[in-house]
Amino acid sequence: MSADKIVVSGFRHFFQSDSGPVQATGQIDLTIREGEVVTLVGPSGCGKTTLLKAIAGFIAPTEGEIRCDGRLVRAPGRDRGVVFQELAILPWRTVRRNIAHGLEIARVAKAERDKTVERLIGLMGLVGFEDRYPHELSGGMRQRVAVARTWAADPDVILMDEPFAAVDAMTRLTLQEELGRLCATTRKTVFFITHSVEEAVFLGDRVLVMTRRPGTIKATLDVPRHGKGGRDWDSFTGDPEMRAISEQVMHLVHAERV
């Protein structure tokens, strides 16, 4: 068994509002092991983004603590990359320079930087678009740049907050397969938030289901992986075991409808 990478213990969060504190999440305890892809499904407003932002270090938990590699999380850091729901790539940087940004910040030598960027451009199907600006790309392409940018900085942990929610259904299938492959080849620890049951089961080694607000984790399901590499939709949809897990998750999520 691999080491614990992220440990969330006794986490609860409240937001301050004009009419007093609002509870965003119930108590959450969660351990993500190194190299594991953990997906989290829950109804909207259940606090899943709050949890992710706390792990990223953007918000300080009201109660409890979050540790990454045993160290207390206090601020964002390059050990924890984030792919945001809203597009966070910079409109004033070309594809190449967006992907290289994390490496520039880390003062990686130019030759090595170029090599990493080239590799990710190839891996994410962005060849030929290196010198385009984001506004010249399709929504799916932009999301690929966002994923590549986070991967290029080579964080240990990657946190993803519904990164494919805004792209069309066809492109989403491709992006999910690509992400699955990327996770399998790079062996990163990934925490992925979604409201799509199929996406959660397709990508996850483990699927967590959250209750409605204030959200707690109500169930954990392991998704067995047959063979190496990422899954593909053709064999996934034909696999009765996967279908059974999806159904189970669907029931759990449906019970939380608001």
Place this chain on the structure above:
Amino acid sequence: MIGRLVWRLLPAAPALVVLAAWFVYWTIVQPPPSVIPSIPDVVRTGIELAIGGRLLGDIVSSMGRLLGGVAVGVATGLIAGFIAGLCRPIATFLNPLVVFFNAISGIVWLPLVIGWLGIGHALATFLIWNTVFFIVFQNTVLGIQLVPEVLEHGVRALGGGRWETIRSVTLPGALPYILSGVRSGLGFGWRALIAAELVGATTGLGQLIFSGSEYHRADIIIFGALLIGAIAMVMDRWLLAPIERRTVVRWGLVATSRGR
């Protein structure tokens, strides 16, 4: 091909419309030249002033004052705008002061400032600064506030510190508003400049116009006005527009022309 030519000449069309209206009105009504001069009169006056040698000197000294004042105004407006935009307590402290002093026209200060600074370059610089600073300041603060927070978060998650987020997110993100502030600043700078030159200078286009009004020379006044407008247009086209094309337009933050 012809469509493109029409498109390129379109900005000149309003000038032609105005000139045509002027010509028609003047031909029909034949007003006294001290009320509205004829187009040939204004052209002749312009040529005379240019040959006389005074005109070039006036243009150069006005441009010098304008660029000096605008440079000081833009620089201080940007710096103060960035400080206020990035630091909430300072913004809260500065805002009432900015609203207060922005309402007070340079003309109000003029009698006092002549006493403090004397009549000369410093006076013109102050009066231009007094308009440009506030416009650039307020646009910069707004621009910084409107940069989406998620872009900043993205850079911080890549390991970027405060300085890196300012350099790679806040500055380019606020640029559309900053450039808009500089554009308005240049325009209002011209207005302040002419006011400054009426009282506080012996050369410049403001003085040229002032001397025209003393002798009821409407042709000189109109020629001066045309010249100021033309210089402002040229500066916008050759100074600001290229910067915009290379930055905010290139990045897709603003469209060059909507609904074409």
